[in-house]
Amino acid sequence: MISLQHVTKIYKNSVVALDDVSVEIEKGEFVFIVGASGSGKSTFIRLLLKEEEATKGDIYVAGKNLAKLTPWKVPYLRRNIGTVFQDFKLLQDKTVFDNVGFALEVIGKPKHVIDQRVPEILELVGLGDKINNSPDELSGGEQQRVSIARACVNRPLLLLADEPTGNLDPTTSVDIMRLLDRVNRIGTTVVMATHDQAIVDAMRRRVIELDAGKVIRDQSRGVYS
Amino acid sequence: MISLQHVTKIYKNSVVALDDVSVEIEKGEFVFIVGASGSGKSTFIRLLLKEEEATKGDIYVAGKNLAKLTPWKVPYLRRNIGTVFQDFKLLQDKTVFDNVGFALEVIGKPKHVIDQRVPEILELVGLGDKINNSPDELSGGEQQRVSIARACVNRPLLLLADEPTGNLDPTTSVDIMRLLDRVNRIGTTVVMATHDQAIVDAMRRRVIELDAGKVIRDQSRGVYS
Amino acid sequence: MFRRFEYYLREVTSGLRRNGLVAFAAVSTTFIALLLFGLALLISRQVNLMIEATTGNVEVAVYLSDPVNPQTVEALTQKLASLPAVANVTYESKAEACAKFKQEFANQPGLVQGVSCDPKDNPLPASLRVKLAHPEEYSQVAAVLGCRSDGTCAQPGVDKIYDFRGLLDRLFAVTRVFRVGVLLVALVMLIAAAILIANTVRMGLFARRKEIGIMKLVGATNWRIRIPFLIEGLFESLIGASLAVLFLFGLKVAFINPLYGKIQFVPWVTNSDVVAVIPWLVVAGALVALIAGFAGMRRFLDV
C-alpha cells in the first residue's frame, strides 16, 4: 500500500524534517507514528498526500510513484485517501454537512447518497445535532470530529490521521479510536500520528517512532515508548 | 481574582454553552477545567477574556465587572492576562520572535527588554532555533509552544491556557507543565482547560469539571475523573 | 450533467451570499470601470457627431468668370460631381448671389445700397457650391480645377475658388486632435477597467486562498474548484455591466434628453448609440473577469 524508500525531506529553510526514512506499510495495516513534537510526523503524512514533495527518495502510495504523478492526477490519488489534518482544515463558509459532503461530492456521488451517508457518519462521531452549524461555531474537539467524519465518509482505501484525538477528552477519544478500528477492520489502511500514550498502549498495533526525522523504532504490537 | 456568579452563556444559535456557573478563583490558584468535548471549557475561558459576553450573570476579573467594562478599557484588561488559545491564534505574517514580542510591544516595553526576554522564553519552550521562522513553517506542537511563550512572556497576573498540551507529546507536555507551575509559583493565577488525564492526575491541583455547561465537580487537589 | 450544474449553481450562489464584501467590491468595481469605459465611448460618439455636423457643412465655392456659359456650368458640375470627395454640386446664379448678399448684409444699409442687383451691373459672381462628402479631402476640388494657392485657377470659365485651405486645415487639425483625444481616453478607460476588474478578482481569490487549498487537499480537481469561481466572477461582472448600462441610460435621459429641445442645431447621442455600447461593455467585463480569474487562480491552485 505504502512504501517509502530512503526518503528525505528538507524544507526550504533547510530544516531536515525526515532523514533517510524507509518504511513499508501493507494494505489493511494499522500504524501509529509517534515521536516528540517536531520529529516529522506531520511531514510523513503530508508526503503521502503529496501536499509536500520528498527532497530525496521514492514514495509509492497505492502502487503509484508520487514523484512521477502528474499534477492533474493528484486529485484522483487524494480521493482514495481520507485525511484528518492536525489543524482540521475545514471550509469556514460551508456548514458541517457541506464540509463532510464535499468529500463525497468531489468523487461524484449522487445527492441521495450524500444525504444519507453524511448524517450517518456525523451521528457516529457525536455531532448529529451540529449538522447545520458552521465550523467557527464548534468547539475545538467538535471541529476535529468533523475532520474525522470527512476523512472516513467516502470509505477510502487509506486513512491518514494527524493527531485525531489531540483536542478530545479521553472518553470521546476512545469512541473515535473505535471508529478508526472499525474502518480498519473493513480493509482500510490507517496511518495515525499521535502523542496519546494511553491510546497507543491500549491498541497494541504497529508503532513507528520518529526522532528528529529518523525512524528509531518500528515495532508491531508496540507501545508508546 | 476571578468570580463568576450564575453565569449563563447562550450562543446565537441557542446553544447553551455554560449554564448557571458560579465559580470563585483566588489569586495565585492553579485550576484545571476538565470535561468532555463541547462541555464549555473554551467558552469559560473566552468569557474571562471578554472575547465573548455572558448572556446572564456577572463576571469579575481582577476586580472588574466585565459586563460594565467600556470597550476601550478591554485591551488594558487583556494585557494583564496571558492566553494560550486552543487554535494558537498566531499572526501568520510575523516571525515567531515578533509574535511573542508583540505581547510586550503592546504593553509598551522598550526594545532592549523585548530583545532580551523573547529569546529567553522561546529557549524555555524549546524553540530557541526557530526564532525567525514564520508560524506556517512550524509543526503543530511548535505553534502551540509559541502560543504558550506569548502568553507567559509579559508575566501576566492571570494565565488562561486552553489545552496547552493538546498537540504535544508526553515529554514536552511535562516540560510545559513545569513552566506553568513555575509561572504559578511566582504568583500568577493559572486557569487551564485540558483533557490530559495524566497531567491532571500528576499535578493534583484544583479541578473544576464541566458537563454540558454545568459545573458537576469542584475539587481541590483533584484528579481527572 | 444536471447534478454537476446544480452543484456549480449552489457553489456560486452561496459564494456570493457568504462573501458579501468581496462580491460587493467586485460588482461595484466592475460597474464603475465599465461605466467609465461606456461613458468614454459615448463621449467619443458625441464628439464625432459634433465633428461630422461641423465639417458636414463645409462647402467649397467655385466662382465662375463673367459671362457665365450654361454649357461650362454643366461640364464643370459633372466634373466636380464625379470626384469621390464631393457629395453634390449646386449652381448659384449672379442674381441669387446678389439676393444672398443683400440679406446677409441687411444691417449695413450703406453697403447694400451701394450694390445693384440689376443683371447689367450686378457685381457678384455666379458660383458652384460644392458640398463635400469627405471634407478632409477638400484639396481634390482645387486640384481638378488646376487652382493655385492664391485661388486663381487654370480651368477655363473658373475665375477663382474661395481660399478655404487655411480655415479647413485649422478645423481638421482640431477635430483630429479631438477624435484622437477621446479615443485615447476611451482606451485608457478600457485598460483601467481591465486592471481594476482584474485586481478585484485577484483580491477575491486571495481572500479565499485557504479555501482553495483545502479543496485541493480533499481531492477536488482544478476544474471543479475553478468553475464556480469563474462563474461567480462572470456573474458579478455581468451584474456590474448591467448596472453600468442602466446608469448610462440614466445619465443620457437626465443630461442629454433636455438638450434635444434646447440645442437643436447640435446632434446629440441617441438611445441607439447607448444600445450600441452595451455589447462592448458586456464583452469587456466578461473577458477581463474570466482572464483575471483564470490567471489569478493559477497561483492559488499550485498547492
Place this chain on the structure above:
Amino acid sequence: MFRRFEYYLREVTSGLRRNGLVAFAAVSTTFIALLLFGLALLISRQVNLMIEATTGNVEVAVYLSDPVNPQTVEALTQKLASLPAVANVTYESKAEACAKFKQEFANQPGLVQGVSCDPKDNPLPASLRVKLAHPEEYSQVAAVLGCRSDGTCAQPGVDKIYDFRGLLDRLFAVTRVFRVGVLLVALVMLIAAAILIANTVRMGLFARRKEIGIMKLVGATNWRIRIPFLIEGLFESLIGASLAVLFLFGLKVAFINPLYGKIQFVPWVTNSDVVAVIPWLVVAGALVALIAGFAGMRRFLDV
C-alpha cells in the same frame, strides 16, 4: 515617542512587503482612480481654455449713422467702455471699414469693384468695435444703446448694432453644455475614484481581519492596530497619487506638447495646469483612503 514611531514604521513597511498582492491592488487602484480624476480635471481645463479662446474673440459692432460726429463717437465710446461687460472699445472709420471690406472680399473682384472707397460715396458705415470682457453679458451693450431686437437703436448717432444675439445664444448654449458636461464627468470620476479606493482598502482589511482579531485578543488598543493600517493606506494612496501625477505629465508631454507647434491658434493646457491638479489628487486620495480605512476598520475592530 520615537520608539512608537519606529514601531509604526516597521509595521507599515512589513505590512507592505508581506501583503504584496493587496498592496499592489491598493496602489494600482488608487493610481488609476486618481489618474482618471486628474484626466477629467485636465480635460475640463482644456475645454474651458478653448471656450474662453472662442468666446474671447466675440466682438459687438455698433454701426454709426452718417455723418459721424467725433463728439458722439467720444461720448459713445466712454458710455460703452464704462459697462462692466466691456473690455475695450475701438473706433473703425468709414475708410478703415472700406479697406477691410476690400481685403476681405478680394476674391470676389466684381464686388470689390462695385464699392468705392472715395469718402464721398463710401457705402460702408463707421463703427465702434466693442470687445467684451464677459461675453455672456453681451446684452448689456444692446440695452445701454436702447437697441431693439431688429437691430435698430434709440441712441442718437447709432444706426444699428449687429444682430449677433442668435449666434451668441447658440454659442453659449453649447459652451455651457460642454462646461457642465466636463465638470459632471470630473465629478463622476471623483465619486468613482472614492468608491474604488474605498473598496480596495476594505478588501485589504477583510483579507487581514484575522490578524486584527488576534491583535485585539493580545491586548492591543484600537489605535495601536488602526494607525499602521491607516498609515499603510495613506502611503499606498500617496504612491498611487504620485504615479497618477507622473502619468498625467507623461500624457501631456506625449500628446499635448506636439500640438503646441502644430495647432497654435488653440490654447492648450500647460505644465502649470497639470501642477494645479496635483493637490486635488493628493487630497482626494489621502482623504478617501483615511475615511475608508477608518470606516472599514470599525467592522473588524468589533471583536
